[in-house]
Amino acid sequence: MDQTGLRFYKSSFLLPGLLVLLAIILFPLVFTIRVSLSGWDAISPGLNWAGVRNYVIVFGDRRFWEAMLRLSGMAIGTVLVQYVLGFALALLVWREVLFRRFFRVLFLIPMMTTPVVMSVIWRTIFHESLGPANDFLGLFGLGPYPWLTSANWAVAAVMLVEIWQWTPFMFLLLLAGLLSLPREPFLAAAIDGAGPIRTFLNVTFPMLAPVSIGALIIRLIEASKIMETVYVLTSGGPGTATETAGYYIYIRGLRDFEIGYAAALSITYLVVMIVLMTVIAKLLVRVLVGRSA
Amino acid sequence: MSLVLNSVSLSRGGEIHLDDVSLRFDRGGLTTVLGRTLSGKTTLLRAIAGLQETDRGTLTRDGEPFGTLPAWKRDVAMVYQQFINYPHLSVFENVAFPLRKRKVAESEVGHRVRSVLDVVGLAAFGERKPSQLSGGQQQRVALARALVRKAGVLLLDEPLVNLDYKLREQLREEFRGLLASQADATVIYNTTEPAEAMMLGDRLVVMHEGRVLQAGVPTAVFDRPASALVARIVTDPPMTIVAGTLDGGRVLFEGGLALDAPGLLAAMPPGRYRFGIRANEIEPVDGGGIAGRVTFGEVSGSETFLHVETMLGEAVVQLEGVHRVEPGRQIGLSFAPERLFVFAAQGEGALLHAPGHGEG
Amino acid sequence: MPLLSILKYLAILVWSGFVMAPLTWALTTSFKTANGVTSGPTYLPWIGYEPSLAGWRSLFGGAGGIDIVRPYLNSVIVTGSASLISIVLGTLAAYGLSRFSYRTGFVKNADIVFFFISQRIMPPIVLAIPFFLMLQFLDLLDTRLGLVLVYIALLLPIAVWIMVDFFDGVPRQIDEMAMLDGCTPFEAFRRVVLPNSLSGILVAAMFCLIFGWNDFFFAFTLTFTDTQLLPVAIVSLNSSVTPWWSLSASALISVAPLIVIAIVVERLLSRGTLAGAIR
Structure with missing residues (x-):
């Protein structure tokens, strides 16, 4: 709709929000790029010029790239588990189930809770002798396990908390998608005599492909920021076993105060993320839509 | 006193929606705009309403520039082809909305809204929400809201197209009465249906691909369509048009049929032409005639249309009454050559000869 | 198929148990x-341990805990105002x-929408240092106003993302009609579009509140003592000699208001409003 006399109104709707966001975001971004080209640290704070030296160091920083790899593994792993579980849960309370509205509320609760606060609670749960995790597994004759003090178990603990926290988000988006599906294709499948598994593979899953792609991408973006859970549960440890890229940047920047270097890490991280997300988005579209087409 | 468009053009994204349109709409008259889907009719109304900015040309109303006014100052009312009402307001408040916006006194609002609702037959539904009404009723609410303002320009964009056949017939009758009562307004009514355009309009504008092909009194356009294209648009079912040659008093159609050219036709210079014949001028004959095979038949109201594959190409035959004709049946057709329209062979086929009244 | 039914309910109950486990644990620990x-x-x-209200008391000035009222108020004010402005x-x-x-x-609508949404890709750590310096420069470090500004940057993209999709689903003929009825675009928006968009706004508000309330990182890096927000206050209890009882009680208090949001979100979900808002 392009109309006479609209110019003033057009700008009045868009500009306040756009300008506020630009003002709040643009400065940090440009500033970070500038800082990344400086040698700003605890000894010589300030914007001197260091050229691309920081980036050269980033390139050879094993600890950073290992953290990136670890982060990618954890993000993709947890998001896939969240997707499968979320989908299953959404299917479970989609139709004729007693108290389904009660269970829907219940299933949503974890995503409403503050991740960092829940991580503090999880830390008490994973306590080796005083926490209920080992107590519960002991009922089945398992454990006790060194949840937060051995590398593999610590990774498992972080992933478990992420799954607890964010499966509801997948559940929410997929259930919303399920509830908006038209009835006709299901009737058609029923008339064709399709069983529940075939109906799911031929009707439900393909029709939820767009929602699935959106949900997976949103969750991957959010999961790429995993950091608070790590901060509270393990502080990246033991050693660097649970250190994610974000947490490593945090250590270099805000704990060791190597601002210039942390900025270079941040920009590298951002660029890698944008490239990866674009590639993953394209792949997802091909896998999920291509299959159903 | 009138609404005048002068050389108005509008294109969006490389697509031409209005191409050098010049038109004049008189106050107190009802103009129907006839054209197929995407012919630019809707864009024409949106440009007049101020919902779409034009690229070139001017709009004036009573001599005053009009095209530069924003939509909310144009005094234009519109009824959409979808049933558009304010979902959160009751029927009464929907109709009252434009009056309240104009700060009309509360007592007068009540009076005017009630009388308009009475006119459209919804007096008993004032408290309902539009979603609680049928499609036909919803469209009446939209019409009531357009009428209550007594706007200077009233635009209707295929208002009946989304209704079922019976309701459409009934509302069309009602609309004719209601719109005729808007003596002070300029009314423009878009339609794809020739019958509707003929029945409602004082004037008829034929549009195609953003251009105005012909404008005039409906019967005049119907009797003397400016071109073969107009002839196909204004006749329903579309006129059968066949290429052929006129030579020495004989019409030789492509496909091999030859007929004697009567009277005026015989006097035309020899050469290639396109010849047109209306569906209701073609009759099935028992034995002989032009051989054809029925591809399908459709019953519409109290008439039957047969689509027949002949040596001349596809012809549409109109029969009175309801008939059952099996597809594939062989029939013979005939028509009176003096009922032929003659169009130029080139371009859109300018009209060269039309059959007169009373002949044949 | 009764067996399938039984499995279905069993799965639901197992997951419910998993979901409720940390919260139940926190509840019981808060009385220890x-x-x-x-x-x-x-x-x-009584069976496993002798219950006490000490943990809860410690949040309101009692011994060995934190005063939770002030951070709570800060969180409510900062999240509330940032959400309101973002909406x-x-x-x-x-x-x-x-x-x-x-x-x-070369910038068109889709690019502007993408600019808004792409803010969510930005890892918090990238923004933290410049935000810190920016707020220091503006003298807004450790103030509610400073945090509100930062939170707007986090929440505005969510609001835009949800509302663009929502408005795309509201027929535009409604606002055109209002303009023909004499409304300026502002009036058309206020009198006709807004009343028909309340459910979309509610969805956007829910998400802004959840993401605002649950932020820790910015509250942690940009405030010290005066405007400590709730999550920061709670995490400050987390040390080698953590008072588990205070921690659990404060966690439950912080989670409580969001249970209400879970109920609202479920209502929107079951009414089908959410499907229109999230695609």
Whole structure:
């Protein structure tokens, strides 16, 4: 709709929000790029010029790239588990189930809770002798396990908390998608005599492909920021076993105060993320839509 | 006193929606705009309403520039082809909305809204929400809201197209009465249906691909369509048009049929032409005639249309009454050559000869 | 198929147990004392341990805890104002983006929408240091106003993202009609579009509140003492000698208001409003 006399109104709707966001975001971004080209640290704070030296160091920083790899593994792993579980849960309370509205509320609760606060609670749960995790597994004759003090178990603990926290988000988006599906294709499948598994593979899953792609991408973006859970549960440890890229940047920047270097890490991280997300988005579209087409 | 468009053009994204349109709409008259889907009719109304900015040309109303006014100052009312009402307001408040916006006194609002609702037959539904009404009723609410303002320009964009056949017939009758009562307004009514355009309009504008092909009194356009294209648009079912040659008093159609050219036709210079014949001028004959095979038949109201594959190409035959004709049946057709329209062979086929009244 | 039914309910119950486990644990721990904690994992009051209200008292000036009222108030004010401002600005911008076409050079509507949404890709750590320096420069470090500004940057993209989709689903003929009825675009928006968009705004508000309330990182890096927000205050209890009882009580208090949001979100979900808002 392009109309006479609209110019003033057009700008009045868009500009306040756009300008506020630009003002709040643009400065940090440009500033970070500038800082990344400086040698700003605890000894010589300030914007001197260091050229691309920081980036050269980033390139050879094993600890950073290992953290990136670890982060990618954890993000993709947890998001896939969240997707499968979320989908299953959404299917479970989609139709004729007693108290389904009660269970829907219940299933949503974890995503409403503050991740960092829940991580503090999880830390008490994973306590080796005083926490209920080992107590519960002991009922089945398992454990006790060194949840937060051995590398593999610590990774498992972080992933478990992420799954607890964010499966509801997948559940929410997929259930919303399920509830908006038209009835006709299901009737058609029923008339064709399709069983529940075939109906799911031929009707439900393909029709939820767009929602699935959106949900997976949103969750991957959010999961790429995993950091608070790590901060509270393990502080990246033991050693660097649970250190994610974000947490490593945090250590270099805000704990060791190597601002210039942390900025270079941040920009590298951002660029890698944008490239990866674009590639993953394209792949997802091909896998999920291509299959159903 | 009138609404005048002068050389108005509008294109969006490389697509031409209005191409050098010049038109004049008189106050107190009802103009129907006839054209197929995407012919630019809707864009024409949106440009007049101020919902779409034009690229070139001017709009004036009573001599005053009009095209530069924003939509909310144009005094234009519109009824959409979808049933558009304010979902959160009751029927009464929907109709009252434009009056309240104009700060009309509360007592007068009540009076005017009630009388308009009475006119459209919804007096008993004032408290309902539009979603609680049928499609036909919803469209009446939209019409009531357009009428209550007594706007200077009233635009209707295929208002009946989304209704079922019976309701459409009934509302069309009602609309004719209601719109005729808007003596002070300029009314423009878009339609794809020739019958509707003929029945409602004082004037008829034929549009195609953003251009105005012909404008005039409906019967005049119907009797003397400016071109073969107009002839196909204004006749329903579309006129059968066949290429052929006129030579020495004989019409030789492509496909091999030859007929004697009567009277005026015989006097035309020899050469290639396109010849047109209306569906209701073609009759099935028992034995002989032009051989054809029925591809399908459709019953519409109290008439039957047969689509027949002949040596001349596809012809549409109109029969009175309801008939059952099996597809594939062989029939013979005939028509009176003096009922032929003659169009130029080139371009859109300018009209060269039309059959007169009373002949044949 | 009764067996399938049984499995279905079993799965639902298992997951419900998993979901509720940490919260139940927190609830029971909040009534413990040091003795109750160090004697190993126990679950039932009176049977497993001697219950006490010390943990809860410690949040309101009692010994060994934190004063939770002030951070709570800070969180409510900061999250509330940032959400409100984001919803107002985001709704206006989304309406513009949904209805009008903007073109400046090669930038079109889709690019502007993408700019808004792409803010969510930005890892917090990238923004933290410049935000810190920016707020320091503006003298807004450790103030509610400073945090509100930062939170707007986090929440505005969410509001725009949800509302653009929502407005795309509201027939534009409604606002055109209002303009023909004599409304300026502002009036059309306020009198006709807004009343029909309340459910979309509610969805956007829910998400802004959840993401605002649950932020820790920015609250942690940009405040010290005066405007400590709730999550920061709670995490400050987390050390080698953590008072588990205070921690659990404060966690439950912080989670409580969001249970209400879970109920609202479920209502929107079951009414089908959410499907229109999230795609």
